Amino acid sequence: MKVGVLGATGYAGQELVRLLYRHEEVDKHLYLSSSSIAGEDYEAVYPHWRDQNVGILQDENVPDLDVLFCALPHGLTAERTSAFLARKMKVIDLGADFRLNSAEVYEEWYKIKHPATELLKEAVYGLPELYREQIRGQSLIANPGCYPTATLLALVPLLRQKLLQTRNLIIDAKSGVSGAGRGVSLGAHYAEVNENFKAYGVASHRHTPEIEQELSRAAGQPLFVNFTPHLVPMTRGMLVTIYATLQEGVDEGDLLRCWQEQYEQEPFIHILPKGTWPQTKFCSGSNHAFLQLTVDQRTGNAIIIATIDNLMKGAAGQAVQNMNLVMGWPEGQGLQGTALWP
Template identity: 50%
Template sequence: MKIKVGIIGATGYAGAELVRILSAHPQVELVALVTQSYGGKAFCEVYPHLYKYVMLECRELDLPALADKADVVFTALPHGHAVPVAGEVLGRGKKFIDLGADFRFGRRDVYEQWYKVEHSGEKLLEQAVYGLPEIHRDKIRSASLVGNPGCYPTSVILGLAPLLRNGLIDPGSIIIDSKSGVSGAGRGLSLGTHFSEVNENFRAYNVGVHRHTPEIEQELSKLAGEDVVVSFTPHLTPMNRGILSTMYAGLKQEMTLEQVRSVYEEFYRSEFFVRLLPPGILPQTKAVTGSNHCDIVPVVDPRTGRVVVISAIDNLIKGAAGQAVQNMNLMFGLPETTGLDRPGLYP
């Protein structure tokens, strides 16, 4: 019997990728695609690349009916909108996965400080699981409510997890430099993502104040077993999709590249979606485009005593929709690669 899936926010970039992935998932039946802007239109009118693959109409939200019909509901909405949906879905005994920020934090006050909105679902926060499978797999399997990680945090946490879990770097020395394609800003119109503003341009933004900072610090602190504060600077690049993160940290003791690589090899030995690239090959966004993979390479700089870790993901797949499907697979007892075990597109 197939898993019945409803998606709220189906016509944003992350929502549309959810639709695309799930339309080919062998254990899924899409039963509802909810959107505020395109009610009554065929989904393929909004996204013609899915013609003959997805023939559902977009619908406006009828939450009780959706919660009755679906086994799991995904929300791909801006922050601040997922709490009432989660309450209704969970109240009817169904599962819920939020691609926004509303259930990523263990502490309500941290969320409210960084996102500037009140969180009305503190009881729900207590049962939410942070949906990074490579770190929290066992908790995700038994969860009914999952907060899907942000795109930048996914690239950073996976890049640094082996070093922090093994106590190999100074937690106070971490500097993170990340670059993202324009689709990370969503499908809504804004001056900052206008073609003539982005094309042939490269700029930093939200330096020191990006909302993914506390999410990164929360998860890195759990891995380190102590509070971690990072310097995080995101950049916007003139490409459609992809994230490349470069992380710098001071080693606690002298280590060779071979020693550091062995730590990564052991940590990710059984992880299908994390690829530790061979020596001489560095991560690049094109190599993961369209895939649920995270490519990682650590480099040791003996002159400075630092380790430099480079990671690459597709921000809409491993950074959003693909990871959400990976979580769904775990929650329903499926192999987590189901519907996702394919390479990316190149060039």
């Protein structure tokens, strides 16, 4: 099958190349594009690919493909998606252009006019463990953001079952620096990040409306969250700590049973034994997610923790999982393997 990646030199794009190159159903002659360094050999950008014959980076004149992954900044994918779909390509967008149902909300948070509002109703939100049947066979998949993925895996089943109150949901999230992308910026500079720890996007991060949209969908009513992301001085990994108030009569066992019913058949989602708490190294370099929770008996509040690799389950791994669903292949194809340790 012929597959391409727009934005193949970013961190998520390179992770896609790694996964696609070992996927049994994918032609190893990938179409890989770069708007800035077309004509360069891929191994000149990423020397660890030396002697793998990955190929030359192309311009963005996309050839005929079966599946096109778009790992581009927001606003750059949507304006071309109609043309890709008209050519019978399956499009999996790792950016933000199709994650939000409302063009008005998108324009408020991303500060640009949405380039393809007519496609919003066609796009399917691509979180397989929660929306598998909606994803199968579709042509336009909105791959979720990394923070929303970890948050939604933890909260959606509990809100669907009305086990948590919808007010005062607090999401305290931490990510490695690769989440900022490969571009050069002061905030990701070594001297700024090393031996430092900081919050950013406080009360303004663009993943907030995505989280609220999907949690509202699960709860069956509009809700708002307090979401604060933090930058951790490590390369990759994401850990989300959530504080929530239980509904009257609900206990810790009810929460765990809900998770178990939702995820007992899910190969990538793991509920840890009591007393074992998620660590980012549990999933580094893999498509796996790890969950744990407890109820603080002093306050009566639930403390819920989820961890994923931001470049895998939070981006490229989930995108390949979505491709497998769209094409009718085994969902874990090309995604086998545990985390790297230590």
